[in-house]
Amino acid sequence: MFIPPIFRNFITHIPRTMATTNATILIPDISGFTEFMTTTELNHSTLAINMLIDAMIKAIGDEYEVAEIEGDAVLLVRKGSAPSREEILNTCMNIFNAFHYQRKWMQQHMVCPCGACQAITNLTLKFVVHHGPVAEITVGRFVKQSGPEMIIAHRLLKNSIGSNEYLLITEKLFEEEINNPVQDELEWVSSSEEYPSIGTVNYRFALLNNAREKVPELPRLQNDYCVDNTCYVEKPIPANFRDVYMIVMNIPGRAEWVPGLRKVEQDIPAVFIGSIHYCTFEDYQAVVSPLRMTLSDEQIFYAESCIIPRLDLSLVYEFVFNKLDEKSCFFACRFLNNGQSPIPEDLHAELSQSMQDLAEKLAAYCIQMEGSPFDPAFQKE
Numbered sequence: 001m002f003i004p005p006i007f008r009n010f011i012t013h014i015p016r017t018m019a020t021t022n023a024t025i026l027i028p029d030i031s032g033f034t035e036f037m038t039t040t041e042l043n044h045s046t047l048a049i050n051m052l053i054d055a056m057i058k059a060i061g062d063e064y065e066v067a068e069i070e071g072d073a074v075l076l077v078r079k080g081s082a083p084s085r086e087e088i089l090n091t092c093m094n095i096f097n098a099f100h101y102q103r104k105w106m107q108q109h110m111v112c113p114c115g116a117c118q119a120i121t122n123l124t125l126k127f128v129v130h131h132g133p134v135a136e137i138t139v140g141r142f143v144k145q146s147g148p149e150m151i152i153a154h155r156l157l158k159n160s161i162g163s164n165e166y167l168l169i170t171e172k173l174f175e176e177e178i179n180n181p182v183q184d185e186l187e188w189v190s191s192s193e194e195y196p197s198i199g200t201v202n203y204r205f206a207l208l209n210n211a212r213e214k215v216p217e218l219p220r221l222q223n224d225y226c227v228d229n230t231c232y233v234e235k236p237i238p239a240n241f242r243d244v245y246m247i248v249m250n251i252p253g254r255a256e257w258v259p260g261l262r263k264v265e266q267d268i269p270a271v272f273i274g275s276i277h278y279c280t281f282e283d284y285q286a287v288v289s290p291l292r293m294t295l296s297d298e299q300i301f302y303a304e305s306c307i308i309p310r311l312d313l314s315l316v317y318e319f320v321f322n323k324l325d326e327k328s329c330f331f332a333c334r335f336l337n338n339g340q341s342p343i344p345e346d347l348h349a350e351l352s353q354s355m356q357d358l359a360e361k362l363a364a365y366c367i368q369m370e371g372s373p374f375d376p377a378f379q380k381e
Contacts (some may be wrong), residue, residue, distance in 0.1 A: 021079050023145070024173075025130045025153040026088075028056055028063060028074040028095050031164040032123035045116035047270060052102055052123070059098035063091060067145050073157070077145055082131040082176050085169070089184055092127045092167055096208065099125050100215040108218055109273040111249055111293040113242055113300060124165040125208075128156045133172040148198075155195050156203065163207050171202035185210070221273065223291040225303070225316045225338050232320070232332040233352075235359040239366040241321040241329035244299045247365065248319055251277045251288060257365035259357045284310045291316065298323045305338065311347065314339035333359060 030052060056074060057066055064076035083091075090272055103123050110117045132149030156168060167186070174188075186206035193201050236246050247253070251271050252264045263277045277288045291303045300321040307314050316338045322330040335351050337343050343351070 005318045010235045020133045020135045020147070022081065022132065024078040024083055024088075025092065025132075025134070025145075025150060026076040026078070027070075027073055027130075027153060027157065027363065028076070028092075028099070029128070029157055030099075030123060031126065031127050032119055033070070041375075042116070045119075048106060048116060048120060051106060052099055055102035056095050059094045075133070075145075082173055085174065085176070085184070088169065088173075089167075089186075090130055092129070093211065095127075096125055096211060097215050100212060101218070104215070104218050106272075108221065111272055111290045111302065113245065113293075113295045115130055118295075122257045124158075126163075126165055127167045128153055129173060130156070130170045131176075137194060152195075152198060152201055155198065156201065159191075161191070161205055163209075165212065166207045167206050167208060168203050168205040171204060175202045185209075193371045195229070221292075223273065225291065225305070225336065228336060230334050230336055232318075232334045234330065234332045234360050235363050236324070236328065237331050237363045237366050238328050239370070240326060241300060241323040244329055244331060244362070244366055245302065245319075245321045247362065248321075249290075249293075249302065251279075251290075256278070257280075257361050259354070259361055273355065284308055286318050306335075312339070312341075313343070313347075331359060331362065 005219050049099040053069060053074060060066070060076065064078045066109075067072060067077045068075040085380060089219055102377065103120055106117075107120045110120065130149060130153040132152075133147060134145045134150055135147045137144050137146055152170070156170070159168070161168070171190075186208075188204045188206050190202070190204055192203065195201060220230045223351070250273060252266065252269075255261045255263055262280050262282065265280070267276060271277075271290060273290050273292065279286045279288050285308070286307075287307045289305045291305055293303075294301045302319045302321075304316055304317050305315070314337075316336040318336065322332070324330055335355060
């Protein structure tokens with residue numbers, strides 16, 4: 001039968017229902033990113049979620065199919081008969097440990113004071129596991145699982161459990177091995193939920209507080225450097241201390257205000273302790289990498305390494321942002337020699353002048369941004 005070309009694309013996108021198959025539905029869901037009020041924080045929370053979900057998926061292996069990424073959650077499907085409770089626990093704990101190890105890594109390496117980045121320490125992970133028949137709907141080249149059991153699994157993410165970190169297994173799946181009791185360290189509690197159009201759903205759940213305490217610790221950061229009595233260059237700036245810090249911390253954006261800097265290149269679009277940034281100046285290239293950041297209500301301290309191969313220099317730059325009031329701060333910066341040999345006097349004088357120029361340019365840039373489309377990320381009512 002001849003089909004006019006105009007209809008061919010339409011026909012290929014008509015949903016087609018495939019045969020129903022039994023499957024295990026596993027949904028790890030992240031909680032904690034809920035109070036973001038600025039675009040910057042939303043962008044940063046998205047980056048954090050992407051890194052966490054990537055770590056979770058790598059921990060799954062080939063056991064489950066990643067059916068969909070649903071914002072802060074991952075929909076995992078395993079076709080076939082129900083897994084044992086031991087298999088479920090192993091899968092969930094692998095994901096749980098990968099999630100919290102990555103969360104700890106991000107917390108240890110972050111240099112951003114925004115709400116999203118600071119909230120990393122509070123992130124939690126919950127699991128919903130269910131088993132039953134699901135239907136696959138094919139739309140073009142996409143396959144989507146659907147059916148009542150899929151709806152039940154998603155509804156269970158909203159429940160009356162007084163915690164955001166737990167493993168929930170529906171009763172029928174939990175009882176698969178009722179004649180072969182499983183011994184584990186979790187304390188299981190029976191509960192149920194009543195949902196409109198679904199009815200009562202019985203389940204067991206166990207809190208994961210103890211499991212979180214057993215997540216491996218990270219190795220200590222290797223970010224020590226020698227400190228001397230080099231004087232700071234100081235400059236008052238009429239801007240909030242957090243906003244001024246964000247301008248300095250935004251290494252890719254420094255070409256807009258740092259004297260002589262033409263461009264910044266980097267391997268990944270993020271700034272964190274250990275990230276590498278290639279800064280091309282008019283007559284040399286510097287390799288910059290953040291070392292540490294400490295934050296309080298009144299001050300931000302930030303340090304980064306700077307290696308300039310052409311000049312055989314290894315430096316550390318320190319930046320201090322002291323709050324004066326909501327709309328002004330006191331900025332200080334200095335360089336330290338992190339190399340084996342003393343810095344020649346003429347080069348030392350040149351570096352000292354560059355620090356002075358940097359402070360002046362930063363202050364001018366902040367004043368220039370006032371009243372422009374520049375939207376301070378952290379000044380909140």
